[in-house]
Amino acid sequence: MASPDVAGLSPINAIALVGALGVGAQWLAWRLQLPGIVLMLLAGVIAGPVLGILDPARDIGPLVAPMVSVAVAIILFEGGLTLNFHQLSDAATGVKRLVFVGAPLGWLTSAMALHYGAGLGWQASAVFGGIMIVTGPTVIAPLLRQAKLGRRPAALLQWEAIVNDPIGALAAVLAFELVVVLNTTETVSHAAQVLALGVVVATILGALGGYGIARAFKQGWVPEYMKVPVLFVVLIAIFAASDTVLHESGLLAVTIMGVVIANAELPSYTELRRFKEHATVLLVSGVFILLAASLDFSTLGQLNWRAALFVASVILLARPATVLISLLGTDLPWRERVLIAFTGPRGVVLVAVAGLFGERLAALGVADGALVAPLAFVLVAVTVVLHGFTLTPFARALGLTGAAVPGVLLVGGSRFSLALAQALGKAEVPVLIADPNRARLRAARQAGVNTFYGDVLSEAAEHNLELAQYGRIIALSDNDAYNTLVTTDLGPEFGRDNIFQLARHKGDLARNALPSSLGGRAFVAGHNFDELEANMRAGHEMRCTRLSDEYGLEEWQADAPEALIVMAVDPKGNPRLPSGDKALPLTADWQVIWLDPKGTR
Template identity: 70%
Template structure:
């Protein structure tokens, strides 16, 4: 039976509200082009302590902490699935230093910031300092997606966030164990033995779980329709068993399990990864809403100016000092080291683990342990807002972000793509032509257009092409089936509304036709590769025209009735899908030879050329 607002929500309604508010905040952030994490925190605070619509402890009950723990485990596992060793390339040395040197240095500098900034005891500082190693994959991933960093600094931040997450939790476990030993609650041998056994069991379970999944999937021991359910079941079992031996060691186990699967070259890996990405978006939304809604303003009231000093010391001293010392002599450019050093947003793992150990420390009689939860929330809120709004401009200032205008990938080298790419490049929009046949790329090379010789779906493209630089893809090879494969496979990467392909040849028998639900959006008025090539052999060319009040789109259409509009250029970039084009914008179109235009208009070639060419846009190429 549903409860009244005064009594709170029933668990089903509360969970539904969490999902609606979390996903709604992410969608609104996408529409407004602001960091999603910031809006999720704000939304959680509004529905929780501000308006009192949601109280996780009251409405969902004691399972809230367990739900958050499982969600964090799934998030870390998905993060592990992104850690393919082949993608490290020249970032490998930096990642090793951030893990093996940066983590202990971060523990030390964070503990000092807590001791002298927040004024905590050495016991609380040691435990919380270990947790602060965590930079938070739940926050880093959305920020990287928005900031569009260059490959190496993005790789450094992503790997550090995911790998150091379980390390930070285990550092807190180690510090807490040391405090128990010093308090006489356990002997040194017992404390060290328990920790070593727990870490060993977690490592073994993670490796065994990952290897078992990879082996069973590769050998067909699990049917296709059960792969995701089996994966989730094994993931939860590994997490639970590891946590039974040593609390928080399950985070290490699931991260290792994800890394093993990511490097196993499974044929169904992409399908699994995308499913986990979707699940992670839901879980991140839910966890942030729950943690923010559970905030008690009265606990924050117990903080003073030292909380501000602690945040400032962490952001400006502790984090930069640890990273810069760890990366000293690494050979990385100083700009990349500066960017990584001053980018350390914290996320849900910090808040969840800090709340747990804060209550444990308070139970041992360490009074300031109760401040760990509020300080963690203040640090997360401050760093999320700070880095959410400053990472992209800071990276641009350092010259480490992708170009401001998303580029275009043209898959398939031909006279058509070479001509289209030349017009796009002339508009100062990044463009690259990709083909597996070097001869097909000759036209693009002669036009001075960047190329990539290889398969767009291959591992080399994933490693060498920085996909974040491109916002639109056109599959335009002479193979309809390959075009459809490329468009279908890369649609989740670019967004289905930004993936296009040439029309398929209609002469195939129905039994050879590909499903209409596959592939990209229509392009070039539905012309096929053969029809485009036929026009190019007849002298047609890609040309750019600037439209003005005196020469609007309607006038252009009247002058070029046979021309095929291809793209619209405005101040924000390029669009292949558009319904109208306004004054001051430019139009790229495939137009017939000047002689054909002159014959249709009853004028000379010179008159047709003069009428069809705007002063701002001299035609390129020859008829």
């Protein structure tokens, strides 16, 4: 509860503070390499119930509830956008089992843990149990990057989180709709009619909204610059229209709308989804801060030993039973099954949706509704902290960790890329060469270098190439436009600091040059493909030299004054690339990868 001695903020200042706390916590988490949800939780609780600086009910007033409702609707719509049936049909058997068997089974086991563990009634348990199907896609991704899991268990955990995200929300919405009609109608038959009407209307509105958007975008009825605004307006209109028929059915409608658009094969789907992901980051931050700041310590005080029993039963019983039963009969090794069974962090979506439904349940007179939000906070905090600190050693103990250091993905097969890959191999850095031309990979395959035949931006690469294992991407093909496309497209995912490309060829006409704002950072002191290939044909050799206290940078530079530094590997085995005016601190135990112009030395 906010302290009565603290003056309230104006609504504008309160909203600004919510944004600053949410985004600031996520940025700080990125800098400290910690789960963002933990810092957002701390920021909201400290600013809200601890210090009383922010009290959403006091500072923002009656707008808090509709703001949270619209934000959750947009979050669930973005979750629906991730459910592409074509991609799911191409997924491994294990993923399908975790979705088709694991989702309903997880709903049942979670509801049982809530009822018998936390002591909630069946109505609140059914709603909250549906939300608990979601394993936190926003939390899984950074955990997988941190743990460096092997390819198959990482793919299973990631796909389960992505696909079950909208399914869990959908299950919670359906359960909540049933609770609503049971508590607002006089007879069971009337309740069933109201529920059926609401579900049918929500399904029709969501399908029509998704189909209308897809057709309008495909037919060019909406210009590019208006696609995102039109999408948001239609989304909110569908949400409001469905809610008018049956309260909270709008969440079901927008989820279905997202699924329809995801499977419409829109040419602009990637751009729409990327913008939606950015918007979702802001909305998730805002919702999480609002919910954390609204947390009442007196409500937390209602939690007793049964809350600990509930969390323990979810981690040790409900989650393992769901996974192990779902994966029965598959050829998945037992170690991978155990790892997946005991890895189930919950994330922001669970807290956001649980907080909203908890308030709605309490308003309907469901006494246990007030406990849903605090239980969600406790579950998320425990699972995120637990898995954040134990996933890496647990996976290492099972022998399921991938590369010890982030690898380097070289896009484009050539003499230079092969020589660089071999030098990185000597430095014990994982490396892969990708090229859509099989002939260009022949020499690399013969040399024993890992290769990927295909376009790194293709759907095949999305399913078969585990990009999370690579921390740096270097575009080395002879096509400047393709290099620019790859680095521009993958830049948001890997970060601009980790994306590099060769210098572009200088054309005779300036109008033919690509914009400098596109592409990655300069690689190898601004050399282009032709220059490097000419050097390789002239007999230049790629070398890897380890510096030491006895043979440091000055001694090496004296021996190789004409050397061209390509990249370096720090003492921890991480690949580092020089960029701009920022020189690498080449000290003892650093390995320098360089191009020797004198050939044999």
